[in-house]
Amino acid sequence: MDLSFNAEERAFQSEVRGFIAKNLTEEMKRATALTPSVFSDPDIGMAWQRALHRQGWGAPGWPVEHGGPAWTPAQRWIFETESARAGVPNVNVMGVKMVGPVIIGFGSPEQKNFYLPRILSGEDYWCQGYSEPGSGSDLSSLKTRAVRDGDDYIINGTKIWTTHAHHANRMFALVRTSDGPRQQDGISFILIDMKTPGITTRPILTIGGDHEVNQVFFDDVHVPVANRVGEEGKGWTYGKYLLEFERGSGIASAKLREGLKAISDLAESDLTGRAIDSPDIAARISEVEVDIDALEMTELRVLSALQTGQNPGAVSSILKLRNSEIRQAVTRLGVDVIGHDALAVEPMRPLYKLNHEPATPEEMLTMVPEYLNGRAYTIFGGTSEIQRDIIAKTMLGI
Amino acid sequence: MDLNLSDEQRLLRESAERFAAGSYDADHRRKMANDPLGFSPAVWKQFAELGWLALPIAEEFGGLGGGAVEIGILMEAFGRGLVSEPYVATVVLGAALIARCGTNEQKQESLPKIADGSLKLALAHSERAARFDLARVATAADRTAQGWRLAGSKIAVLDGHAADEFIVSAHIHDHQRPSGRIGLFLVPATTPGLVVSDYPRLGGGRACNIELSDVHLPEDALLGDGHDALPAIEWAIDCAMAALGAEAVGIMQTLLDTTLEYTKIRKQFGRPLSANQVIRHRLADMAMQVDESRSMALRAALKADAAPVERARAASGAKAKIGKCARFVGEQSIQLHGGMGVTEELEVGAYFKRLVAFDTLFGGSAHHYARHAELGRKA
Numbered sequence: 001m002d003l004s005f006n007a008e009e010r011a012f013q014s015e016v017r018g019f020i021a022k023n024l025t026e027e028m029k030r031a032t033a034l035t036p037s038v039f040s041d042p043d044i045g046m047a048w049q050r051a052l053h054r055q056g057w058g059a060p061g062w063p064v065e066h067g068g069p070a071w072t073p074a075q076r077w078i079f080e081t082e083s084a085r086a087g088v089p090n091v092n093v094m095g096v097k098m099v100g101p102v103i104i105g106f107g108s109p110e111q112k113n114f115y116l117p118r119i120l121s122g123e124d125y126w127c128q129g130y131s132e133p134g135s136g137s138d139l140s141s142l143k144t145r146a147v148r149d150g151d152d153y154i155i156n157g158t159k160i161w162t163t164h165a166h167h168a169n170r171m172f173a174l175v176r177t178s179d180g181p182r183q184q185d186g187i188s189f190i191l192i193d194m195k196t197p198g199i200t201t202r203p204i205l206t207i208g209g210d211h212e213v214n215q216v217f218f219d220d221v222h223v224p225v226a227n228r229v230g231e232e233g234k235g236w237t238y239g240k241y242l243l244e245f246e247r248g249s250g251i252a253s254a255k256l257r258e259g260l261k262a263i264s265d266l267a268e269s270d271l272t273g274r275a276i277d278s279p280d281i282a283a284r285i286s287e288v289e290v291d292i293d294a295l296e297m298t299e300l301r302v303l304s305a306l307q308t309g310q311n312p313g314a315v316s317s318i319l320k321l322r323n324s325e326i327r328q329a330v331t332r333l334g335v336d337v338i339g340h341d342a343l344a345v346e347p348m349r350p351l352y353k354l355n356h357e358p359a360t361p362e363e364m365l366t367m368v369p370e371y372l373n374g375r376a377y378t379i380f381g382g383t384s385e386i387q388r389d390i391i392a393k394t395m396l397g398i
Numbered sequence: 399m400d401l402n403l404s405d406e407q408r409l410l411r412e413s414a415e416r417f418a419a420g421s422y423d424a425d426h427r428r429k430m431a432n433d434p435l436g437f438s439p440a441v442w443k444q445f446a447e448l449g450w451l452a453l454p455i456a457e458e459f460g461g462l463g464g465g466a467v468e469i470g471i472l473m474e475a476f477g478r479g480l481v482s483e484p485y486v487a488t489v490v491l492g493a494a495l496i497a498r499c500g501t502n503e504q505k506q507e508s509l510p511k512i513a514d515g516s517l518k519l520a521l522a523h524s525e526r527a528a529r530f531d532l533a534r535v536a537t538a539a540d541r542t543a544q545g546w547r548l549a550g551s552k553i554a555v556l557d558g559h560a561a562d563e564f565i566v567s568a569h570i571h572d573h574q575r576p577s578g579r580i581g582l583f584l585v586p587a588t589t590p591g592l593v594v595s596d597y598p599r600l601g602g603g604r605a606c607n608i609e610l611s612d613v614h615l616p617e618d619a620l621l622g623d624g625h626d627a628l629p630a631i632e633w634a635i636d637c638a639m640a641a642l643g644a645e646a647v648g649i650m651q652t653l654l655d656t657t658l659e660y661t662k663i664r665k666q667f668g669r670p671l672s673a674n675q676v677i678r679h680r681l682a683d684m685a686m687q688v689d690e691s692r693s694m695a696l697r698a699a700l701k702a703d704a705a706p707v708e709r710a711r712a713a714s715g716a717k718a719k720i721g722k723c724a725r726f727v728g729e730q731s732i733q734l735h736g737g738m739g740v741t742e743e744l745e746v747g748a749y750f751k752r753l754v755a756f757d758t759l760f761g762g763s764a765h766h767y768a769r770h771a772e773l774g775r776k777a
Contacts, residue, residue, distance in 0.1 A: 001407075001467050003700045005399050074399050268775075282771035283764070290694070290715040290770065297693030304401035318686045385679070392678035395685050396658055 023051040034351040036369035037210040040089035049122040058120040084254035095119040095126040106230035129159040129173030146175040165214040189235035208369030252323040253296035314395040321387040324377035331371035418479030446515030459509035466702035470644035477648020482603040484557030492519030499621040520561035522552035530761035539568035558606035559596035579626040601752030636713035640698035653731040687723035718766035721757035
């Protein structure tokens with residue numbers, strides 16, 4: 001057993017560092033640090049996606065024939081870790097990590113040829129149409145309906161929590177094409193051009209004051225049948241496949257560590273009157289750091305198994321849950337560390353384009369909104385309650 | 399980067415698990431709980447034959463040259479069997495300190511005997527007034543014409559009753575003046591002036607308090623050449639915490655397995671307990687904490703030979719986290735067994751008590767989160 005990287009892996013690490021140093025601008029870095037929501041604004045995120053694409057790193061998880069870099073699990077780890085350390089923007093994960101793998105797995109050759117290059121290059125920006133007002137955790141109860149009309153489907157209904165629908169030019173959606181004996185039957189996976197007539201988008205502000213999610217309405221929206229991925233009525237299978245990607249992206253500890261570092265730096269600074277000198281704060285920082293250590297080790301154990309072609313087993317199901325819980329613990333700590341400054345509300349967005357002097361030091365601006373918005377981590381992608389059901393089933397067989 | 403077990407490590411795990419699941423059963427444990435020695439010399443002999451006592455000892459001294467990861471593999475299986483043999487005292491602490499501090503003669507003298515099972519050791523370091531502060535040692539060692547004179551008291555000496563020799567820490571005094579250095583002294587259990595009061599230990603095995611009054615020792619009782627032994631003591635106890643953490647993981651896994659089976663069988667209101675979501679989620683939390691603990695024990699083992707601050711933070715982090723998880727898993731195992739969990743009729747209580755002992759040994763979670771934080775500031 002060995003925790004350190006071999007010579008090849010260290011060489012790759014230098015390559016990644018070199019790439020980041022060359023391509024990550026101060027503006028991107030500052031914008032990322034000052035983003036209190038889950039995703040970076042598209043102008044920032046897509047600039048990074050284009051840089052990655054130029055390097056051939058636009059889609060780390062994809063097979064080589066579709067433009068993936070053929071990295072080993074250890075290389076992916078190094079890439080993600082170095083990216084988090086450097087504070088790179090989030091790219092459009094709905095494209096690269098969600099719909100991309102589904103198209104690769106189940107799409108037609110035409111769909112692959114058309115959509116995949118546009119995801120890689122950043123030409124397309126995707127949003128996800130899964131949840132509905134009446135279908136949260138019980139996703140397969142969804143009601144948005146697609147009725148066949150010649151070569152088109154006519155779609156009516158509504159989707160909610162649609163991240164960046166107001167930026168996206170495409171949506172992948174689960175819609176009901178028929179009613180089967182089980183509610184999972186009769187669901188299809190459809191790719192929708194957001195400029196199609198009949199689509200309207202309503203912004204939803206989250207409690208941190210950010211516009212990230214939306215409700216999207218479909219009013220007799222005509223979508224070509226050719227935009228269906230895979231077979232009609234099999235959408236649930238494809239959608240579940242995608243949720244596995246959403247949950248098991250697998251490498252979260254590096255980002256958590258950077259988040260905690262920003263907070264412990266503040267705790268050690270005069271800006272907070274050295275919050276770290278309170279034994280309670282110091283111990284809580286350690287407690288969260290140790291939780292991140294444990295998560296990182298679990299990630300590395302999974303990675304080691306993957307590296308040698310073994311199935312990591314049910315242990316990977318705990319990663320999403322722990323990541324979300326620890327992330328919330330980090331943001332909670334952030335609020336407590338900044339003390340008085342937690343009272344100041346900065347309503348303007350984006351924070352990296354403020355045109356006035358904020359009431360608090362810049363590095364504190366995101367702490368409260370991140371904590372507030374961060375309540376969503378244990379809700380989206382399957383609530384923690386659903387995750388515990390999954391763990392009980394997969395790890396314990398009950 | 400590779401966290402997969404090697405073939406040798408896999409074989410070690412298999413043989414250790416076979417041992418823990420075999421004759422080391424509930425009857426044996428019950429017998430040992432009422433035994434004045436608290437462990438079985440026949441089992442100790444078996445450990446020697448299996449090479450487990452030689453595991454971390456260097457090959458030149460009759461050992462197998464294993465490391466903290468191998469110790470962890472063994473300890474996890476010991477946890478599953480709730481083994482009460484004095485392995486940590488003799489091998490993990492004793493052999494490690496002799497290997498690290500001893501002169502070549504001292505190593506030649508002791509290590510092969512540890513490996514073949516003929517020498518058992520116990521570390522006498524903790525003192526009542528020091529609580530968990532490893533640097534605070536009031537026991538004094540004065541130089542005499544013939545060697546050394548030791549005086550002081552030690553508490554919570556693991557498996558001291560079984561030790562042939564104690565390793566006693568004491569502040570070295572040169573000509574009545576404190577030198578600021580801590581020395582480690584080999585004190586045979588039969589030395590005049592040494593009084594051992596032993597007691598049954600929470601969760602199995604035994605421990606003792608010892609009094610040293612006017613204990614005279616030869617010159618070569620001092621391990622090594624009189625350099626300050628505190629860094630070695632900190633290292634050895636960090637390694638012991640990693641090993642005990644692995645043992646706690648084995649204990650927790652057994653409690654989880656047992657509790658899971660029970661909730662599937664036990665019916666209330668016409669259905670198994672495990673049919674209730676509140677129970678399933680509790681078990682999911684337990685499983686998660688067992689797994690996090692496994693990660694932390696392995697991490698501490700892998701960093702056993704890292705630079706001191708990195709090693710100590712990994713050990714304290716593991717101790718704090720595993721201690722916290724151990725309390726949760728242990729308490730919930732009892733809770734989910736209902737009234738029977740509180741009785742001596744099930745083994746759940748015995749496993750739980752070993753976890754409580756683990757949490758308090760060398761300092762509980764609060765102490766180790768604080769140590770982790772303190773070391774982080776120095777880093």
